[in-house]
Amino acid sequence: MKFLWRILGVTLFNFTFVKRQWMWIAQEAMFAISIAMLAYGWGGYAVIRSTIPVYIMISAWGFGANLVAQTVGYDRISREWERMIASRLTVFEYFIGVVLGTTPFILSPIAILTPIAIALDLGLKTIAIALLVSPIAMALGAFLSLAIVLRIKNPMNISAITNPLVIATTFLPPVLYPLAILPEPLRIASIAIPTVALAEITRFMSIGTCTTSLELSIASTAIWLIATAIAMIKVLRWGLEP
Amino acid sequence: MYAIEAVELGKRFGGFWAVKSVTFSIRERCIVVLAGPNGAGKTTTVRMLTTVFKPSKGFARVMGFDVVKEFKEVRKRIAYLPQDYGSPGDITPFEFIIYTLMMRGFSYFDARKEARKWIELLGLEKVAKNTLRVLSGGERRKTLVAATLASNADVVLLDEPTTGLDVEARYMVLKAIKDSTKILGSTVMLTTHMLEEGQLVADYVVFINSGEVVARGEPEELLVTVPYRYRVILEGISKKCLRNRYIDLGEKVITWTRNEEEARQLADVCRPSSFLVRDVTLEDVYLYIVGEKR
Numbered sequence: 422m423k424f425l426w427r428i429l430g431v432t433l434f435n436f437t438f439v440k441r442q443w444m445w446i447a448q449e450a451m452f453a454i455s456i457a458m459l460a461y462g463w464g465g466y467a468v469i470r471s472t473i474p475v476y477i478m479i480s481a482w483g484f485g486a487n488l489v490a491q492t493v494g495y496d497r498i499s500r501e502w503e504r505m506i507a508s509r510l511t512v513f514e515y516f517i518g519v520v521l522g523t524t525p526f527i528l529s530p531i532a533i534l535t536p537i538a539i540a541l542d543l544g545l546k547t548i549a550i551a552l553l554v555s556p557i558a559m560a561l562g563a564f565l566s567l568a569i570v571l572r573i574k575n576p577m578n579i580s581a582i583t584n585p586l587v588i589a590t591t592f593l594p595p596v597l598y599p600l601a602i603l604p605e606p607l608r609i610a611s612i613a614i615p616t617v618a619l620a621e622i623t624r625f626m627s628i629g630t631c632t633t634s635l636e637l638s639i640a641s642t643a644i645w646l647i648a649t650a651i652a653m654i655k656v657l658r659w660g661l662e663p
Numbered sequence: 664m665y666a667i668e669a670v671e672l673g674k675r676f677g678g679f680w681a682v683k684s685v686t687f688s689i690r691e692r693c694i695v696v697l698a699g700p701n702g703a704g705k706t707t708t709v710r711m712l713t714t715v716f717k718p719s720k721g722f723a724r725v726m727g728f729d730v731v732k733e734f735k736e737v738r739k740r741i742a743y744l745p746q747d748y749g750s751p752g753d754i755t756p757f758e759f760i761i762y763t764l765m766m767r768g769f770s771y772f773d774a775r776k777e778a779r780k781w782i783e784l785l786g787l788e789k790v791a792k793n794t795l796r797v798l799s800g801g802e803r804r805k806t807l808v809a810a811t812l813a814s815n816a817d818v819v820l821l822d823e824p825t826t827g828l829d830v831e832a833r834y835m836v837l838k839a840i841k842d843s844t845k846i847l848g849s850t851v852m853l854t855t856h857m858l859e860e861g862q863l864v865a866d867y868v869v870f871i872n873s874g875e876v877v878a879r880g881e882p883e884e885l886l887v888t889v890p891y892r893y894r895v896i897l898e899g900i901s902k903k904c905l906r907n908r909y910i911d912l913g914e915k916v917i918t919w920t921r922n923e924e925e926a927r928q929l930a931d932v933c934r935p936s937s938f939l940v941r942d943v944t945l946e947d948v949y950l951y952i953v954g955e956k957r
Contacts, residue, residue, distance in 0.1 A: 423768040424768075426771070427766055429771070431762075434763075437754040437762075503713065504743055504745060506715055507714065509738060660734065660738075661715075661734060662716050
């Protein structure tokens with residue numbers, strides 16, 4: 422039972438930021454509405470039906486890569502980590518608490534896009550599929566970002582690393598725009614980008630279409646998950662630093 | 664059993680030994696002051712005792728448990744406030760103490776009860792519901808100390824807990840530390856430069872310099888290790904008249920004498936414009952051992 426209180430302690434500790442800086446949540450919500458408007462404006466129903474599930478998935482990716490990594494990075498700089506290490510709290514409990522405490526950031530795009538999906542008669546399956554892929558996207562984003570952030574000796578501005586990483590993996594590659602617009606050889610190559618592979622999986626599962634082979638996207642995601650998890654675990658130390 | 668025991672404890676970063684060899688043992692339910700100049704290795708020593716760093720040599724035990732082999736047992740028994748801890752701004756003192764205690768395994772209800780008690784003990788009632796961002800540095804520091812002491816840990820380690828506090832707040836924090844050993848039975852290790860205050864609460868003092876222990880013992884024991892009994896502050900003199908060790912402060916000079924007679928003779932010889940004599944304190948011991956020498 423005590424471990425639940427410990428997780429709740431970390432959750433509430435992180436949630437105070439969300440509670441008092443709620444405008445960040447409003448920003449997330451505005452962004453979700455804007456993306457839906459852009460997608461519908463440019464491509465109508467055909468585009469928005471794939472954009473909504475992919476955007477939910479990619480929000481989870483950004484949440485892991487940006488927010489979780491930034492929170493962990495800030496806790497290291499502020500020496501909050503040291504305070505927590507010198508207690509019964511385990512690294513697992515800490516991470517669960519951080520994710521739960523900052524969850525409202527990911528809940529806002531879901532809360533905005535779900536009624537839009539229902540209004541456009543996209544079906545709740547679309548949202549359900551996106552929610553199913555989202556934890557994988559979040560974990561992969563967090564692993565990748567932490568594998569980088571935890572290697573920096575004196576991380577003074579974590580967001581200067583995580584923000585470009587998120588932009589470079591969400592808006593630059595064919596995640597929100599169709600993979601089919603790329604020339605043939607680049608389509609296969611772009612599957613090596615984890616967010617493109619995740620977007621392909623999400624599209625296939627929610628609307629039943631994808632540009633490249635599904636197996637290839639699943640393989641790419643699995644390799645990224647294993648590789649980034651190993652890269653992160655190698656540098657993740659909960660005390661007893663050599 | 665000792666509450667804290669360090670034997671030839673050392674920590675190396677690359678080719679640099681931040682702590683060369685530190686040996687001391689602290690009995691339970693006492694307050695130990697770890698003192699030394701900047702870069703002496705105080706914080707690194709504390710970080711090894713709190714299982715943040717793995718020692719490069721030697722070993723340490725906290726409440727009988729090895730800080731490396733039995734680190735989980737150590738962590739169950741300690742609470743730590745790091746130096747330069749960057750407190751979050753969007754949390755109130757009340758919330759900060761509650762959530763800190765919950766992170767340590769307290770239920771919300773017990774944590775709330777404890778938070779109320781410590782808010783009152785440290786005089787934070789008026790600001791308990793303001794966010795830390797708008798509090799003064801001293802109020803923030805008191806909140807952090809309260810959250811650490813409230814943990815009811817066997818061993819509490821506070822790295823520079825009185826930094827940034829005004830005189831009144833410093834004494835309030837020191838009283839809370841003293842109370843925590845008396846009421847809760849905790850052993851408290853604190854690092855500080857404020858040795859005169861440390862002297863008020865310390866049961867044991869460890870002086871550390873260049874990564875090594877240079878003196879240790881109870882304050883009374885340490886006071887007699889220096890050959891002087893009085894500190895003399897002289898103003899407007901020629902330094903040539905000084906025979907003992909002294910610290911040059913420009914207009915003023917601090918020196919020491921063995922007895923009152925020697926202090927009077929010093930005044931006769933040097934003819935200062937102002938002259939102040941007082942008993943030696945731990946600060947003088949510190950200056951004698953690690954300070955500027957003639």
